Amino acid sequence: METLFFLIITLVAIVSAILVITCKNPINSALSLIMTFFCLATYYVMLDAPFMAAVQVMVYAGAIMVLMVFTIMLLNIRVDASKKHSHKLFLGSIIGFFTFFNIAFVLFKSHVAMPTGPYSVDMIKQIGHTELIGKEIFTNFLLPFEITSILLLVAIVGAVILAKKKI
Amino acid sequence: MGMEILGLPMMYYIAMVAKVLVTFIFVLLTVAYATYAERKIIGHMQVRLGPMRTGWHGLLQPIADGVKLFFKEEIIPSQASTFAFLIAPLIALIPAFITFAVIPFGGVIEVAGYKIPLQVAAYYDTAAGQVFDINVGVLYILAMSSLGVYGIVLAGWSSNSKYSLMGGLRASAQLISYELAAGLSIIAVFMLSGTLSLHKIVALQSGFGGFDWYIFKQPLAAFMFFVCSLAEINRTPFDLPEAETELVSGFCTEYSSMKYAMFFMAEYANMVTVSAMTVTLFLGGWNGPFTAAMPLLGPVYFVAKVYFLMFVCMWIRATLPRYRYDQLMHLGWKVFIPLALVNIVVTGIIGYFI
Numbered sequence: 001m002e003t004l005f006f007l008i009i010t011l012v013a014i015v016s017a018i019l020v021i022t023c024k025n026p027i028n029s030a031l032s033l034i035m036t037f038f039c040l041a042t043y044y045v046m047l048d049a050p051f052m053a054a055v056q057v058m059v060y061a062g063a064i065m066v067l068m069v070f071t072i073m074l075l076n077i078r079v080d081a082s083k084k085h086s087h088k089l090f091l092g093s094i095i096g097f098f099t100f101f102n103i104a105f106v107l108f109k110s111h112v113a114m115p116t117g118p119y120s121v122d123m124i125k126q127i128g129h130t131e132l133i134g135k136e137i138f139t140n141f142l143l144p145f146e147i148t149s150i151l152l153l154v155a156i157v158g159a160v161i162l163a164k165k166k167i
Numbered sequence: 168m169g170m171e172i173l174g175l176p177m178m179y180y181i182a183m184v185a186k187v188l189v190t191f192i193f194v195l196l197t198v199a200y201a202t203y204a205e206r207k208i209i210g211h212m213q214v215r216l217g218p219m220r221t222g223w224h225g226l227l228q229p230i231a232d233g234v235k236l237f238f239k240e241e242i243i244p245s246q247a248s249t250f251a252f253l254i255a256p257l258i259a260l261i262p263a264f265i266t267f268a269v270i271p272f273g274g275v276i277e278v279a280g281y282k283i284p285l286q287v288a289a290y291y292d293t294a295a296g297q298v299f300d301i302n303v304g305v306l307y308i309l310a311m312s313s314l315g316v317y318g319i320v321l322a323g324w325s326s327n328s329k330y331s332l333m334g335g336l337r338a339s340a341q342l343i344s345y346e347l348a349a350g351l352s353i354i355a356v357f358m359l360s361g362t363l364s365l366h367k368i369v370a371l372q373s374g375f376g377g378f379d380w381y382i383f384k385q386p387l388a389a390f391m392f393f394v395c396s397l398a399e400i401n402r403t404p405f406d407l408p409e410a411e412t413e414l415v416s417g418f419c420t421e422y423s424s425m426k427y428a429m430f431f432m433a434e435y436a437n438m439v440t441v442s443a444m445t446v447t448l449f450l451g452g453w454n455g456p457f458t459a460a461m462p463l464l465g466p467v468y469f470v471a472k473v474y475f476l477m478f479v480c481m482w483i484r485a486t487l488p489r490y491r492y493d494q495l496m497h498l499g500w501k502v503f504i505p506l507a508l509v510n511i512v513v514t515g516i517i518g519y520f521i
Contacts, residue, residue: 027251027324034317051363054306062313062346066320066339073324073332128302130363 006046013039026072030065037061048121051130178281179290186287190267193470197477198435199229205481212485239424244327247421251325256422256429259318262311263436269304270443271366273453273465285453285466289366304365305357308444309350312399316342318433319418326421334417337492342399344499349395351507355388355514356381356448369452382449387510389449391503393476396445398499400437403484405495442476443469450476 016035023029037060044053124132137145203218203225210217218225243252273285275298282291289300301307316339323335359381360368372379382389398405419430446452446469455468490498 025248025250027248027321031251031254031317031321050301050303051306054303054310057310058306058313062310062316063343066313066316066343069317069320069324070336070339073320073335128362130303 002046009039009042009046027069030069030072033068034061034065037065048124049129051133176281178279182278182281182283183287186283186285187268190272190287191264194264194267194436194439197439197473198432199233201435201438201477202232202431203229204477205484208478208481209485212482233428236424236428241424241426242421244421246327248325248327251321252421253426255318255322255325256426256433257318258321259315259433260429260436262315262318263433263440266308266311266440267443269301269307269365270440270447271300271369271452272443272469274458274462276462284366285462286366298366300364300366302362302364305353305363305368305448308440309346312437312440313342313346315433315437318430322422322430323418326418328421330420331418334420338401338418341401341405341495341499344496345395345398345405345503348499348503348507349392349399351504352388352391352395352510353448354507355385355510358511358514358518359384365447365452369447369454372451373454380449380451380454385449385510385514387506389445391507391510392448393441393445395499395503396441397480397483398495400434400441402434402438402480404487404490406489438477438480439473442473442480445476446472 013036016032016039019032020029020036023032037056041053041056041061044050044056119132206228207217207225218228221227221231243249268287271284271286271289275282275284275291277283282293284291284298284300286298286300288304289298291298319338319342320335323331323333323338326332356368357363360371362368362371368381372381419427422430450472453465453469455464458465458468
């Protein structure tokens, strides 16, 4: 049952990921990207990480993509038909091809072991995924968390300064 | 029950389908009759009668409206971006409805020896003896409500009309700003409850005959959440995106027939969702007197509270004039967000000492 569900979601994810780069209209590409994010969120749910799934939808699909769609809408980007046959296509496909082989090679040659941390599925189900993440962030990963907060604060201050003409 | 499918008893599936159908039909009927109720209530507040001709006191008005919209001509503007134009009403409508999957509307009832919690995305674990629901219920609702904005943005953009575009832009700017304030204001509730599961939040508000409701512990958060939600679903006094005096009817100017009806339904379904969420988080959910003895009273209390809040929405619409756009943004960013942050800090300090 779970495998079947996984296959369906994966199919949708791959098709929408391909549509992101093949759609002619940038808005439709953005919509496909949102669909891809949704499928990623579904994977998180299947991995017993509901908090990650909710945050994925909220932050990526809900906030970042709204900004992207906004920008595309306001700039009214139209597709340039002449650019279709440029050398970028050729170079890009070569790079993509090699990257694909590289990853496939690594995946087939190496042995991917089960992750063995202190957290098991039963423990996550009992204590709760959100609680565990919160505990880890505010104890073991406090310093990285604080540094990220400062980074975000700098970005916010920067945005205010850029947007405001008179301070 | 004897039969099992994929490791779960047959009763589980029957209960699930029944719960989904009941909730869906409840929201649909409420949406249909909320339009009627709104016209009636505003009518009486303005000393008019409201709809009177279709049926007894106009009771068949929603059906007549539905039939009218259904048979109207479907117009797609020739310069519109067709795919986005067609999909936008659906994107607006679906998040409004699927939010109801996580809202608990009653306690645990027992049917033929099988215990069923009255919440769509929940099940009763017999071995553990308690109800398990999705443990990020609130975040799920916030995530879904943040998706509703795509319907409005796409509708505004794809219609290829300046009024629609202006309406869409206003709507999305407003939605993003107020979503932030609404999200921040309910963090104070989580600090008190210590959980994100809606089932547990309701259970925590059950004591002291109603005085454990979070509205008494977090009055500021409750007020801010309700006001911000009104802004988020574009209700008066924040209905700038469809301000008919300046923007015709905003993002749905170019829509007709059933697609227009879908936007209309989405607006009212959002109103039901927001009321249900405020009830769940602040007004004790389905709690009320004698629910322990008669579990079926739970849904009655829940529906009564939801309808009361919807009445308040309509009351506000009949009373208050519309905000100006810059006042709206000022209120969101410079009043509600700082207040919500202060509320979080104060709750944290008090929570630390108690």
